Amino acid sequence: MIGLGGNNGTTLCATILANRHNIAWGTKNGIQQPNYIGSMLRASTVRIGTDDSGKDVHVPVCDVLPMVHPNDLALGGWDISGLSMDKSMERAKVLDYDLQRQVKPHMALLPPPLPSVYYPDFIAANQEARADNLIPGEDKQAHLDHIRADIRKFKQDNDLDRVVVFWTANTERYSDIIPGINDTADALLRSIKESHAEVSPSTLFAVASILEGEPFVNGGPQNTFVPGCIELAERHKAFIGGDDLKSGQTKLKSVFAEFLVNAGIKPLSIASYNHLGNNDGYNLSSERQFKSKEISKSSVVDDMVDANRLLYKGPEIGPKGAALDKGEHPDHIVVIKYVPAVGDSKRAIDEYYSEIFCGGRSTINIFNECEDSLLATPLILDLAILAELLTRVQYRKGTEGGEFQPLYSVLSLLSYMLKAPLVKPGTEVVNALGRQRNALESFLKACVGLETNTDLLLDTRIW
Amino acid sequence: MIGLGGNNGTTLCATILANRHNIAWGTKNGIQQPNYIGSMLRASTVRIGTDDSGKDVHVPVCDVLPMVHPNDLALGGWDISGLSMDKSMERAKVLDYDLQRQVKPHMALLPPPLPSVYYPDFIAANQEARADNLIPGEDKQAHLDHIRADIRKFKQDNDLDRVVVFWTANTERYSDIIPGINDTADALLRSIKESHAEVSPSTLFAVASILEGEPFVNGGPQNTFVPGCIELAERHKAFIGGDDLKSGQTKLKSVFAEFLVNAGIKPLSIASYNHLGNNDGYNLSSERQFKSKEISKSSVVDDMVDANRLLYKGPEIGPKGAALDKGEHPDHIVVIKYVPAVGDSKRAIDEYYSEIFCGGRSTINIFNECEDSLLATPLILDLAILAELLTRVQYRKGTEGGEFQPLYSVLSLLSYMLKAPLVKPGTEVVNALGRQRNALESFLKACVGLETNTDLLLDTRIW
Amino acid sequence: MIGLGGNNGTTLCATILANRHNIAWGTKNGIQQPNYIGSMLRASTVRIGTDDSGKDVHVPVCDVLPMVHPNDLALGGWDISGLSMDKSMERAKVLDYDLQRQVKPHMALLPPPLPSVYYPDFIAANQEARADNLIPGEDKQAHLDHIRADIRKFKQDNDLDRVVVFWTANTERYSDIIPGINDTADALLRSIKESHAEVSPSTLFAVASILEGEPFVNGGPQNTFVPGCIELAERHKAFIGGDDLKSGQTKLKSVFAEFLVNAGIKPLSIASYNHLGNNDGYNLSSERQFKSKEISKSSVVDDMVDANRLLYKGPEIGPKGAALDKGEHPDHIVVIKYVPAVGDSKRAIDEYYSEIFCGGRSTINIFNECEDSLLATPLILDLAILAELLTRVQYRKGTEGGEFQPLYSVLSLLSYMLKAPLVKPGTEVVNALGRQRNALESFLKACVGLETNTDLLLDTRIW
Amino acid sequence: MIGLGGNNGTTLCATILANRHNIAWGTKNGIQQPNYIGSMLRASTVRIGTDDSGKDVHVPVCDVLPMVHPNDLALGGWDISGLSMDKSMERAKVLDYDLQRQVKPHMALLPPPLPSVYYPDFIAANQEARADNLIPGEDKQAHLDHIRADIRKFKQDNDLDRVVVFWTANTERYSDIIPGINDTADALLRSIKESHAEVSPSTLFAVASILEGEPFVNGGPQNTFVPGCIELAERHKAFIGGDDLKSGQTKLKSVFAEFLVNAGIKPLSIASYNHLGNNDGYNLSSERQFKSKEISKSSVVDDMVDANRLLYKGPEIGPKGAALDKGEHPDHIVVIKYVPAVGDSKRAIDEYYSEIFCGGRSTINIFNECEDSLLATPLILDLAILAELLTRVQYRKGTEGGEFQPLYSVLSLLSYMLKAPLVKPGTEVVNALGRQRNALESFLKACVGLETNTDLLLDTRIW
Ligand SMILES: NC(=O)C1=CN([C@@H]2O[C@H](COP(=O)(O)OP(=O)(O)OC[C@H]3O[C@@H](n4cnc5c(N)ncnc54)[C@H](O)[C@@H]3O)[C@@H](O)[C@H]2O)C=CC1
């Protein structure tokens, strides 16, 4: 993990340790057991058919194919803050007091975060105070080599088959896409060599992973995967996935919008407000970083709108067949505010205002309160475990002959956990959560020769 | 329609007339056109594949197969209130003032509701004042014959191929299931002949439709379809569907619960409050009628809970393999209150309180305001049109030989629009809205030889 | 306290101990200090004038007159559950885990609750399992004597000037007011002697306090103060106050309704929903106990409505000048539901739907989540301390001559903390929170010779 | 009115006309009568004492002193948009369709808005399209003279005693306070003569009114009343009042914060979100104009916080006795977004997150939907009528001798209707709504010799 000492990083480590060592803790409601609730792999099921009596049979998603158990992951990573892992966990203020108390000695045994690269232009100025744990120098090529060595060493020290590199560090500003600088693989590599200003830390980590042949997942919203980076991954048949953990509001929105539009109801406006008081919120209170988040949060309804030209007029088409505008769209605003008092307990407020039958209106107002990092952490686990799994899947075209190949570099099957899913350049993004899950289920089932759910249940419809 | 003069009945008629005669009306925001927004058939689309450039192609659901257009429906029905249709529309207070003003003369041309049967024990006492338009006498067999004659006459007068009989009259109390009275088809017919007290008006209408060979749909929550009624439908290969229009809160709940449980999140409690001030609410302020509604609203999360035994402990199993209890379930309460001031503008408030990762909690509070009848009316249209369509579908088992048969009597494919879907006895109910829609889509597509969406989109995942 | 082992009782004891022993505790957000936040006496201020520079001067309410400090209260009481105080605190699940952990040994040192009277007809049947600590026998006179002896002993053992007896036990059903049984002081005393079924435990405790000359406050909603009980208090010039702690939703409602009506806005309906999962909620899930709560919650807007006959039509007046109906009123519903999952963390949801200018509508929807007992406990403190203070206030009529007298028995000045304030029979109830506070402030200030706030601030309005 | 053709301006005119001509209109709920609901003067009451039987007696606020009836107001004003009044009303989309339809011919008879001054730097660039009705030239002195002449002519033409000039035009950006330019009366007059860029339209109108001796009220949030403007008013003993109509969210906040802090509860954060889709919202989507609004909305809780140093630590005091910081404050954010779809139907969402007893937390989330202009219009009426009334009040110091004087220029008694009340320089602002109303009531009652409510109700507290 990059950002190991942050809220997500420390929560992930502490909860894995609690699960591994079976630490139960006291709360005012009684004893709480550690668990993996919130992980779709470990806490949800998939329907694989019916039994003799016609009853549905469901199995845990993680049992469809052999997957790594989160307890078995080796933990480590980088952070620009060198604070020890137990202290970092306290700083995060995410976990219950008595869990913190008990897991603290275990956390203290973890190695502190490795030094990382800090290019102040990319994250909020207010983060500077944390940056006390840096790889020295300004030479980006040297930084790249340093990171690659870190990856190799971690793999070797822990005797691992596979390292998944995961960006859960602060949201960076967007990188400008500059021809000759980051638009091709070669340009990007050259830019690193020349320590070009527009190479972000996250892109550097992505490049390091690609060159090491290890999968890289971007849990932040920024455009880590500049075109040159994607090309590099393709060239090396390395795996990449992103962007931005889809933990709460956006996930719900991708459900809600799908539901409404599918029901023939026309959302006219979606107003989404958030406030939170953790370090992520602090970083996002800076305009350019917020921008990255705003972008990743904004496109989520687009595919549903585009899919329903009965409700939304399509773009006007010019004489040459090109769209002259974006077509009709619901008004959509996204606001994120930093409110220290609420800490990690994020509040997300959404209003859906829709047109219904014959001029009627429906107003749906949603208030959502949730420990942000407790939603995000299981997603990180799911992404890491799925990414590893997908590196092991091979296919061949046609029924026989031909060699088996690995999957395509961009792991769009991870979309279910991501706000702004990265897909193969030139193909369409699917944001509808139902379709994303359907894709993942169908894929896993196909790997073991099971069919997709049609829900036809024909025997219940015929004589 | 039974309940023609009610909010749903008059709204349906007036909006069809507005669409048919292309009546636009003034609102404070400008001119409003009539439409069928909110109808999944006429306002939503289905993905049928990709075009040459790899782009998704969507078509209106109503274009997948030939279906009746709502504008072409012939309108008529019964009501215990004999008020003329234009006056009934005014009483309903659902439609915009200027739409009412313009459509009024058209409504006045519709024949007033036919006299109906009124068995006071079945609906709330507060409805008595409306009951001024009754088929005379107390003889239920005579009532049945009267209704059958009404159906035949309507068919003939309007020169129709098919009549869909739709219960959108007041919610009745539950009928007791009494051996020898309504548990078999024969018993039920005998009970009608003997004017047994436990035969409800809605059951009487269902029986009439079955005997006339016309499909019957129950838009109310009561158990119209007593076992004897289902057996009768099977015997006559007639079509029935129900129960209870799934317009707002419950629909959303079937989306929400599916979403949460699928994400590995564990709802601990769902608290659902409603208040409304129309005649439906007035009727439901009576305890026994509320009970019917409570039942139909309560079971909606059961199948999702049962499908995930990672989150919810299953029932304890006794020595003989039978379940000793219902297993772990979220707390679930449903409240409906009559608040005259809000009129037809129903408010639905839901709190979802869930357990997330490692003892965390998520609170989601939803406030929903909507003209109730404007949500319900397009569902009635969809149900009627789909029911008609399904009477025309035939299948045969095996690839060749054998005769074509009509579908099974209980039209469970209508589930998407129904709160408590009636299914083939002995088979499992699917409440998850996503699965219900998937079933419907898959079925319609299968009729024209198209495949179900797997969302695999393989070409975007491989090289 | 009666109900010492309940949520309010144990929370009160534990927090006083934490304050007294200065126990700070760990939470995930850091170290938490004990405090009296939420007590209007100890955490709010009153404006007593302006300083030389014209700036407002505010002092803590508790500094206006000499009052008991909560830390100095002696703690004790009765409960039908004999569980020790430390175990009771754990059962209550109200306080933070680490506070419970530290305060536990102190709680263990408190004497366990004294045995109490349990008349099963008065509280919910579901409470029976708790009732293991009872004063033996069925003789109500003996019970009365027993309780009086308990009060005397507690006073003596702790060497106290004053004992305040406080009902914070379960909500009882309403007592029927029966002529000759509880409508006069004599009748009531006789009924006790005869162990009449309609004498409730809370009335018995009130009578005991009155006879002992100690103030009695009723924190529950039931009609403890039957007419005979009030007369008895008057006869003995003893002090009584009630009913029902105004902690959350109702308090807010008395603010909101006052605000709206004062602004010339007309509430058309108020829909109030609650759910909670503690033992109080469990008890209230029983119909008759809920009824008591419903009554105390329902009247809260009446005085504001009656005060504004511009918005609400008054009652029709009959030929003899008597009101023929209640006059126009907003629709007002109150629902309380038991939802175990939420524990003591009560959710209160309110919708205010109002008529504004020229037919406009305003919808205000409020969602409130709060640890119920943490709201209620400071109110108990304020009530007890104020009640004690008021026993010490004396007045005489006219400027000189005449004897000083104690205040009237019914302490209506406590209204600010009470949902259904008990007032002198025949006088009007004030529910508007602003006016209640104004009364209390004015009174306290008058005692030390300060004037009421007019807010005229004349020097800022003139030259 | 300045801004006559806007939402507030046209709504005011149309509703007065509807009231004056007694126009009732059709809505889907039936016939609606015109009224002045939402006006505290005409729709709320004040308690003036008790009758013989001890019952409270309330009278309409407007009956305490002789006041102008809104129906008797003469209507006119300026707008940079020259659209006729009937067309402007349609553009506003505020009033019910059938009211618009009927009142339209009356509106058409009103003179169109007078040309006004438009200094593009002060309002949002997106307003430029409207600016088609301008006083020619760039000479601000000439503009001033033009406006003064307009005022005189209006007074004469309508044969009036008093003209109240009311700013309900678009929110302007803040003016910079520049020494020698607008910090003194003389400087300001000179700056106008020199057409200095920093003189805003609203200040120009204020100066015109002051010089004409007519009261001026600022319904917008901008700092129209630069120091020189206030000095000019004082010099001419002319009356001014402002700023910013307190219609919805802020009004509620001044109630809520007062309530919480008075109850000893400590708000930790207040997050306020708004979205609206009318022209006001469009103008506020521009950063500098939003800033004005943000300022006027932000200070509303300050006085309550400052009044309670038990909950909030005071500022650190430096060696010389001066405050080194602002002291402890709740986090407070205000967001306004432009969402065209919702039109004039503004949504205001507020979260109050508070600390309660012993580390507990209370979360209150409020969702408010309301036609914005229907809230604002009655406030404009109240302000205009009160301002006129206050010009007629005279006082003298001491009990006899001395001359009667008019009130001080800055009419702080108008605070109840204003978000950021302008008060005498150097004195403290009172935002608490309860105190503001108390002041107004006390003042009106004092004028007729009635006492302020102490709510002591002594006869109910003593024997
Ligand atoms: N918590 C959540 O629910 C979600 C979080 N995310 C994203 O995940 C990321 C992390 O979130 P949190 O853990 O809450 O934030 P955090 O601010 O607590 O942690 C981020 C950590 O990254 C470190 N860091 C910053 N720049 C670095 C660099 N160049 N190299 C190494 N370390 C660096 C910081 O020192 C900090 O410890 C953010 O981008 C956030 O937007 C996305 C969706 C949901």
Ligand SMILES: NC(=O)C1=CN([C@@H]2O[C@H](COP(=O)(O)OP(=O)(O)OC[C@H]3O[C@@H](n4cnc5c(N)ncnc54)[C@H](O)[C@@H]3O)[C@@H](O)[C@H]2O)C=CC1
């Ligand atoms: N409006 C909605 O959104 C939804 C409505 N429903 C159900 O649909 C039904 C109708 O709802 P509304 O139209 O709003 O109610 P409504 O009360 O306005 O109309 C019902 C009509 O049925 C008539 N009626 C009662 N008993 C009858 C009988 N035996 N024969 C003939 N007519 C009879 C009544 O006179 C009335 O005109 C109710 O059962 C309701 O629960 C279900 C879901 C949603």
Ligand SMILES: NC(=O)C1=CN([C@@H]2O[C@H](COP(=O)(O)OP(=O)(O)OC[C@H]3O[C@@H](n4cnc5c(N)ncnc54)[C@H](O)[C@@H]3O)[C@@H](O)[C@H]2O)C=CC1
């Ligand atoms: N917690 C709150 O916010 C508010 C509470 N109240 C009222 O305060 C009362 C107490 O509330 P909680 O402490 O939450 O309830 P609780 O159920 O936790 O405690 C009540 C206690 O009273 C005991 N009890 C019952 N009958 C008794 C009897 N006859 N003699 C002695 N003890 C008896 C029970 O064993 C139990 O320990 C209830 O009436 C409730 O409605 C009122 C307003 C607010």
Ligand SMILES: NC(=O)C1=CN([C@@H]2O[C@H](COP(=O)(O)OP(=O)(O)OC[C@H]3O[C@@H](n4cnc5c(N)ncnc54)[C@H](O)[C@@H]3O)[C@@H](O)[C@H]2O)C=CC1
């Ligand atoms: N509607 C509401 O609830 C509240 C409104 N306000 C304030 O009241 C003001 C008016 O609000 P709306 O009527 O809703 O806005 P609006 O945008 O509908 O109307 C403003 C009118 O002012 C005109 N205008 C702009 N500059 C002018 C100038 N220099 N001279 C003459 N006319 C000019 C515009 O052409 C427009 O017709 C705004 O400042 C708003 O912030 C304040 C509180 C509440």
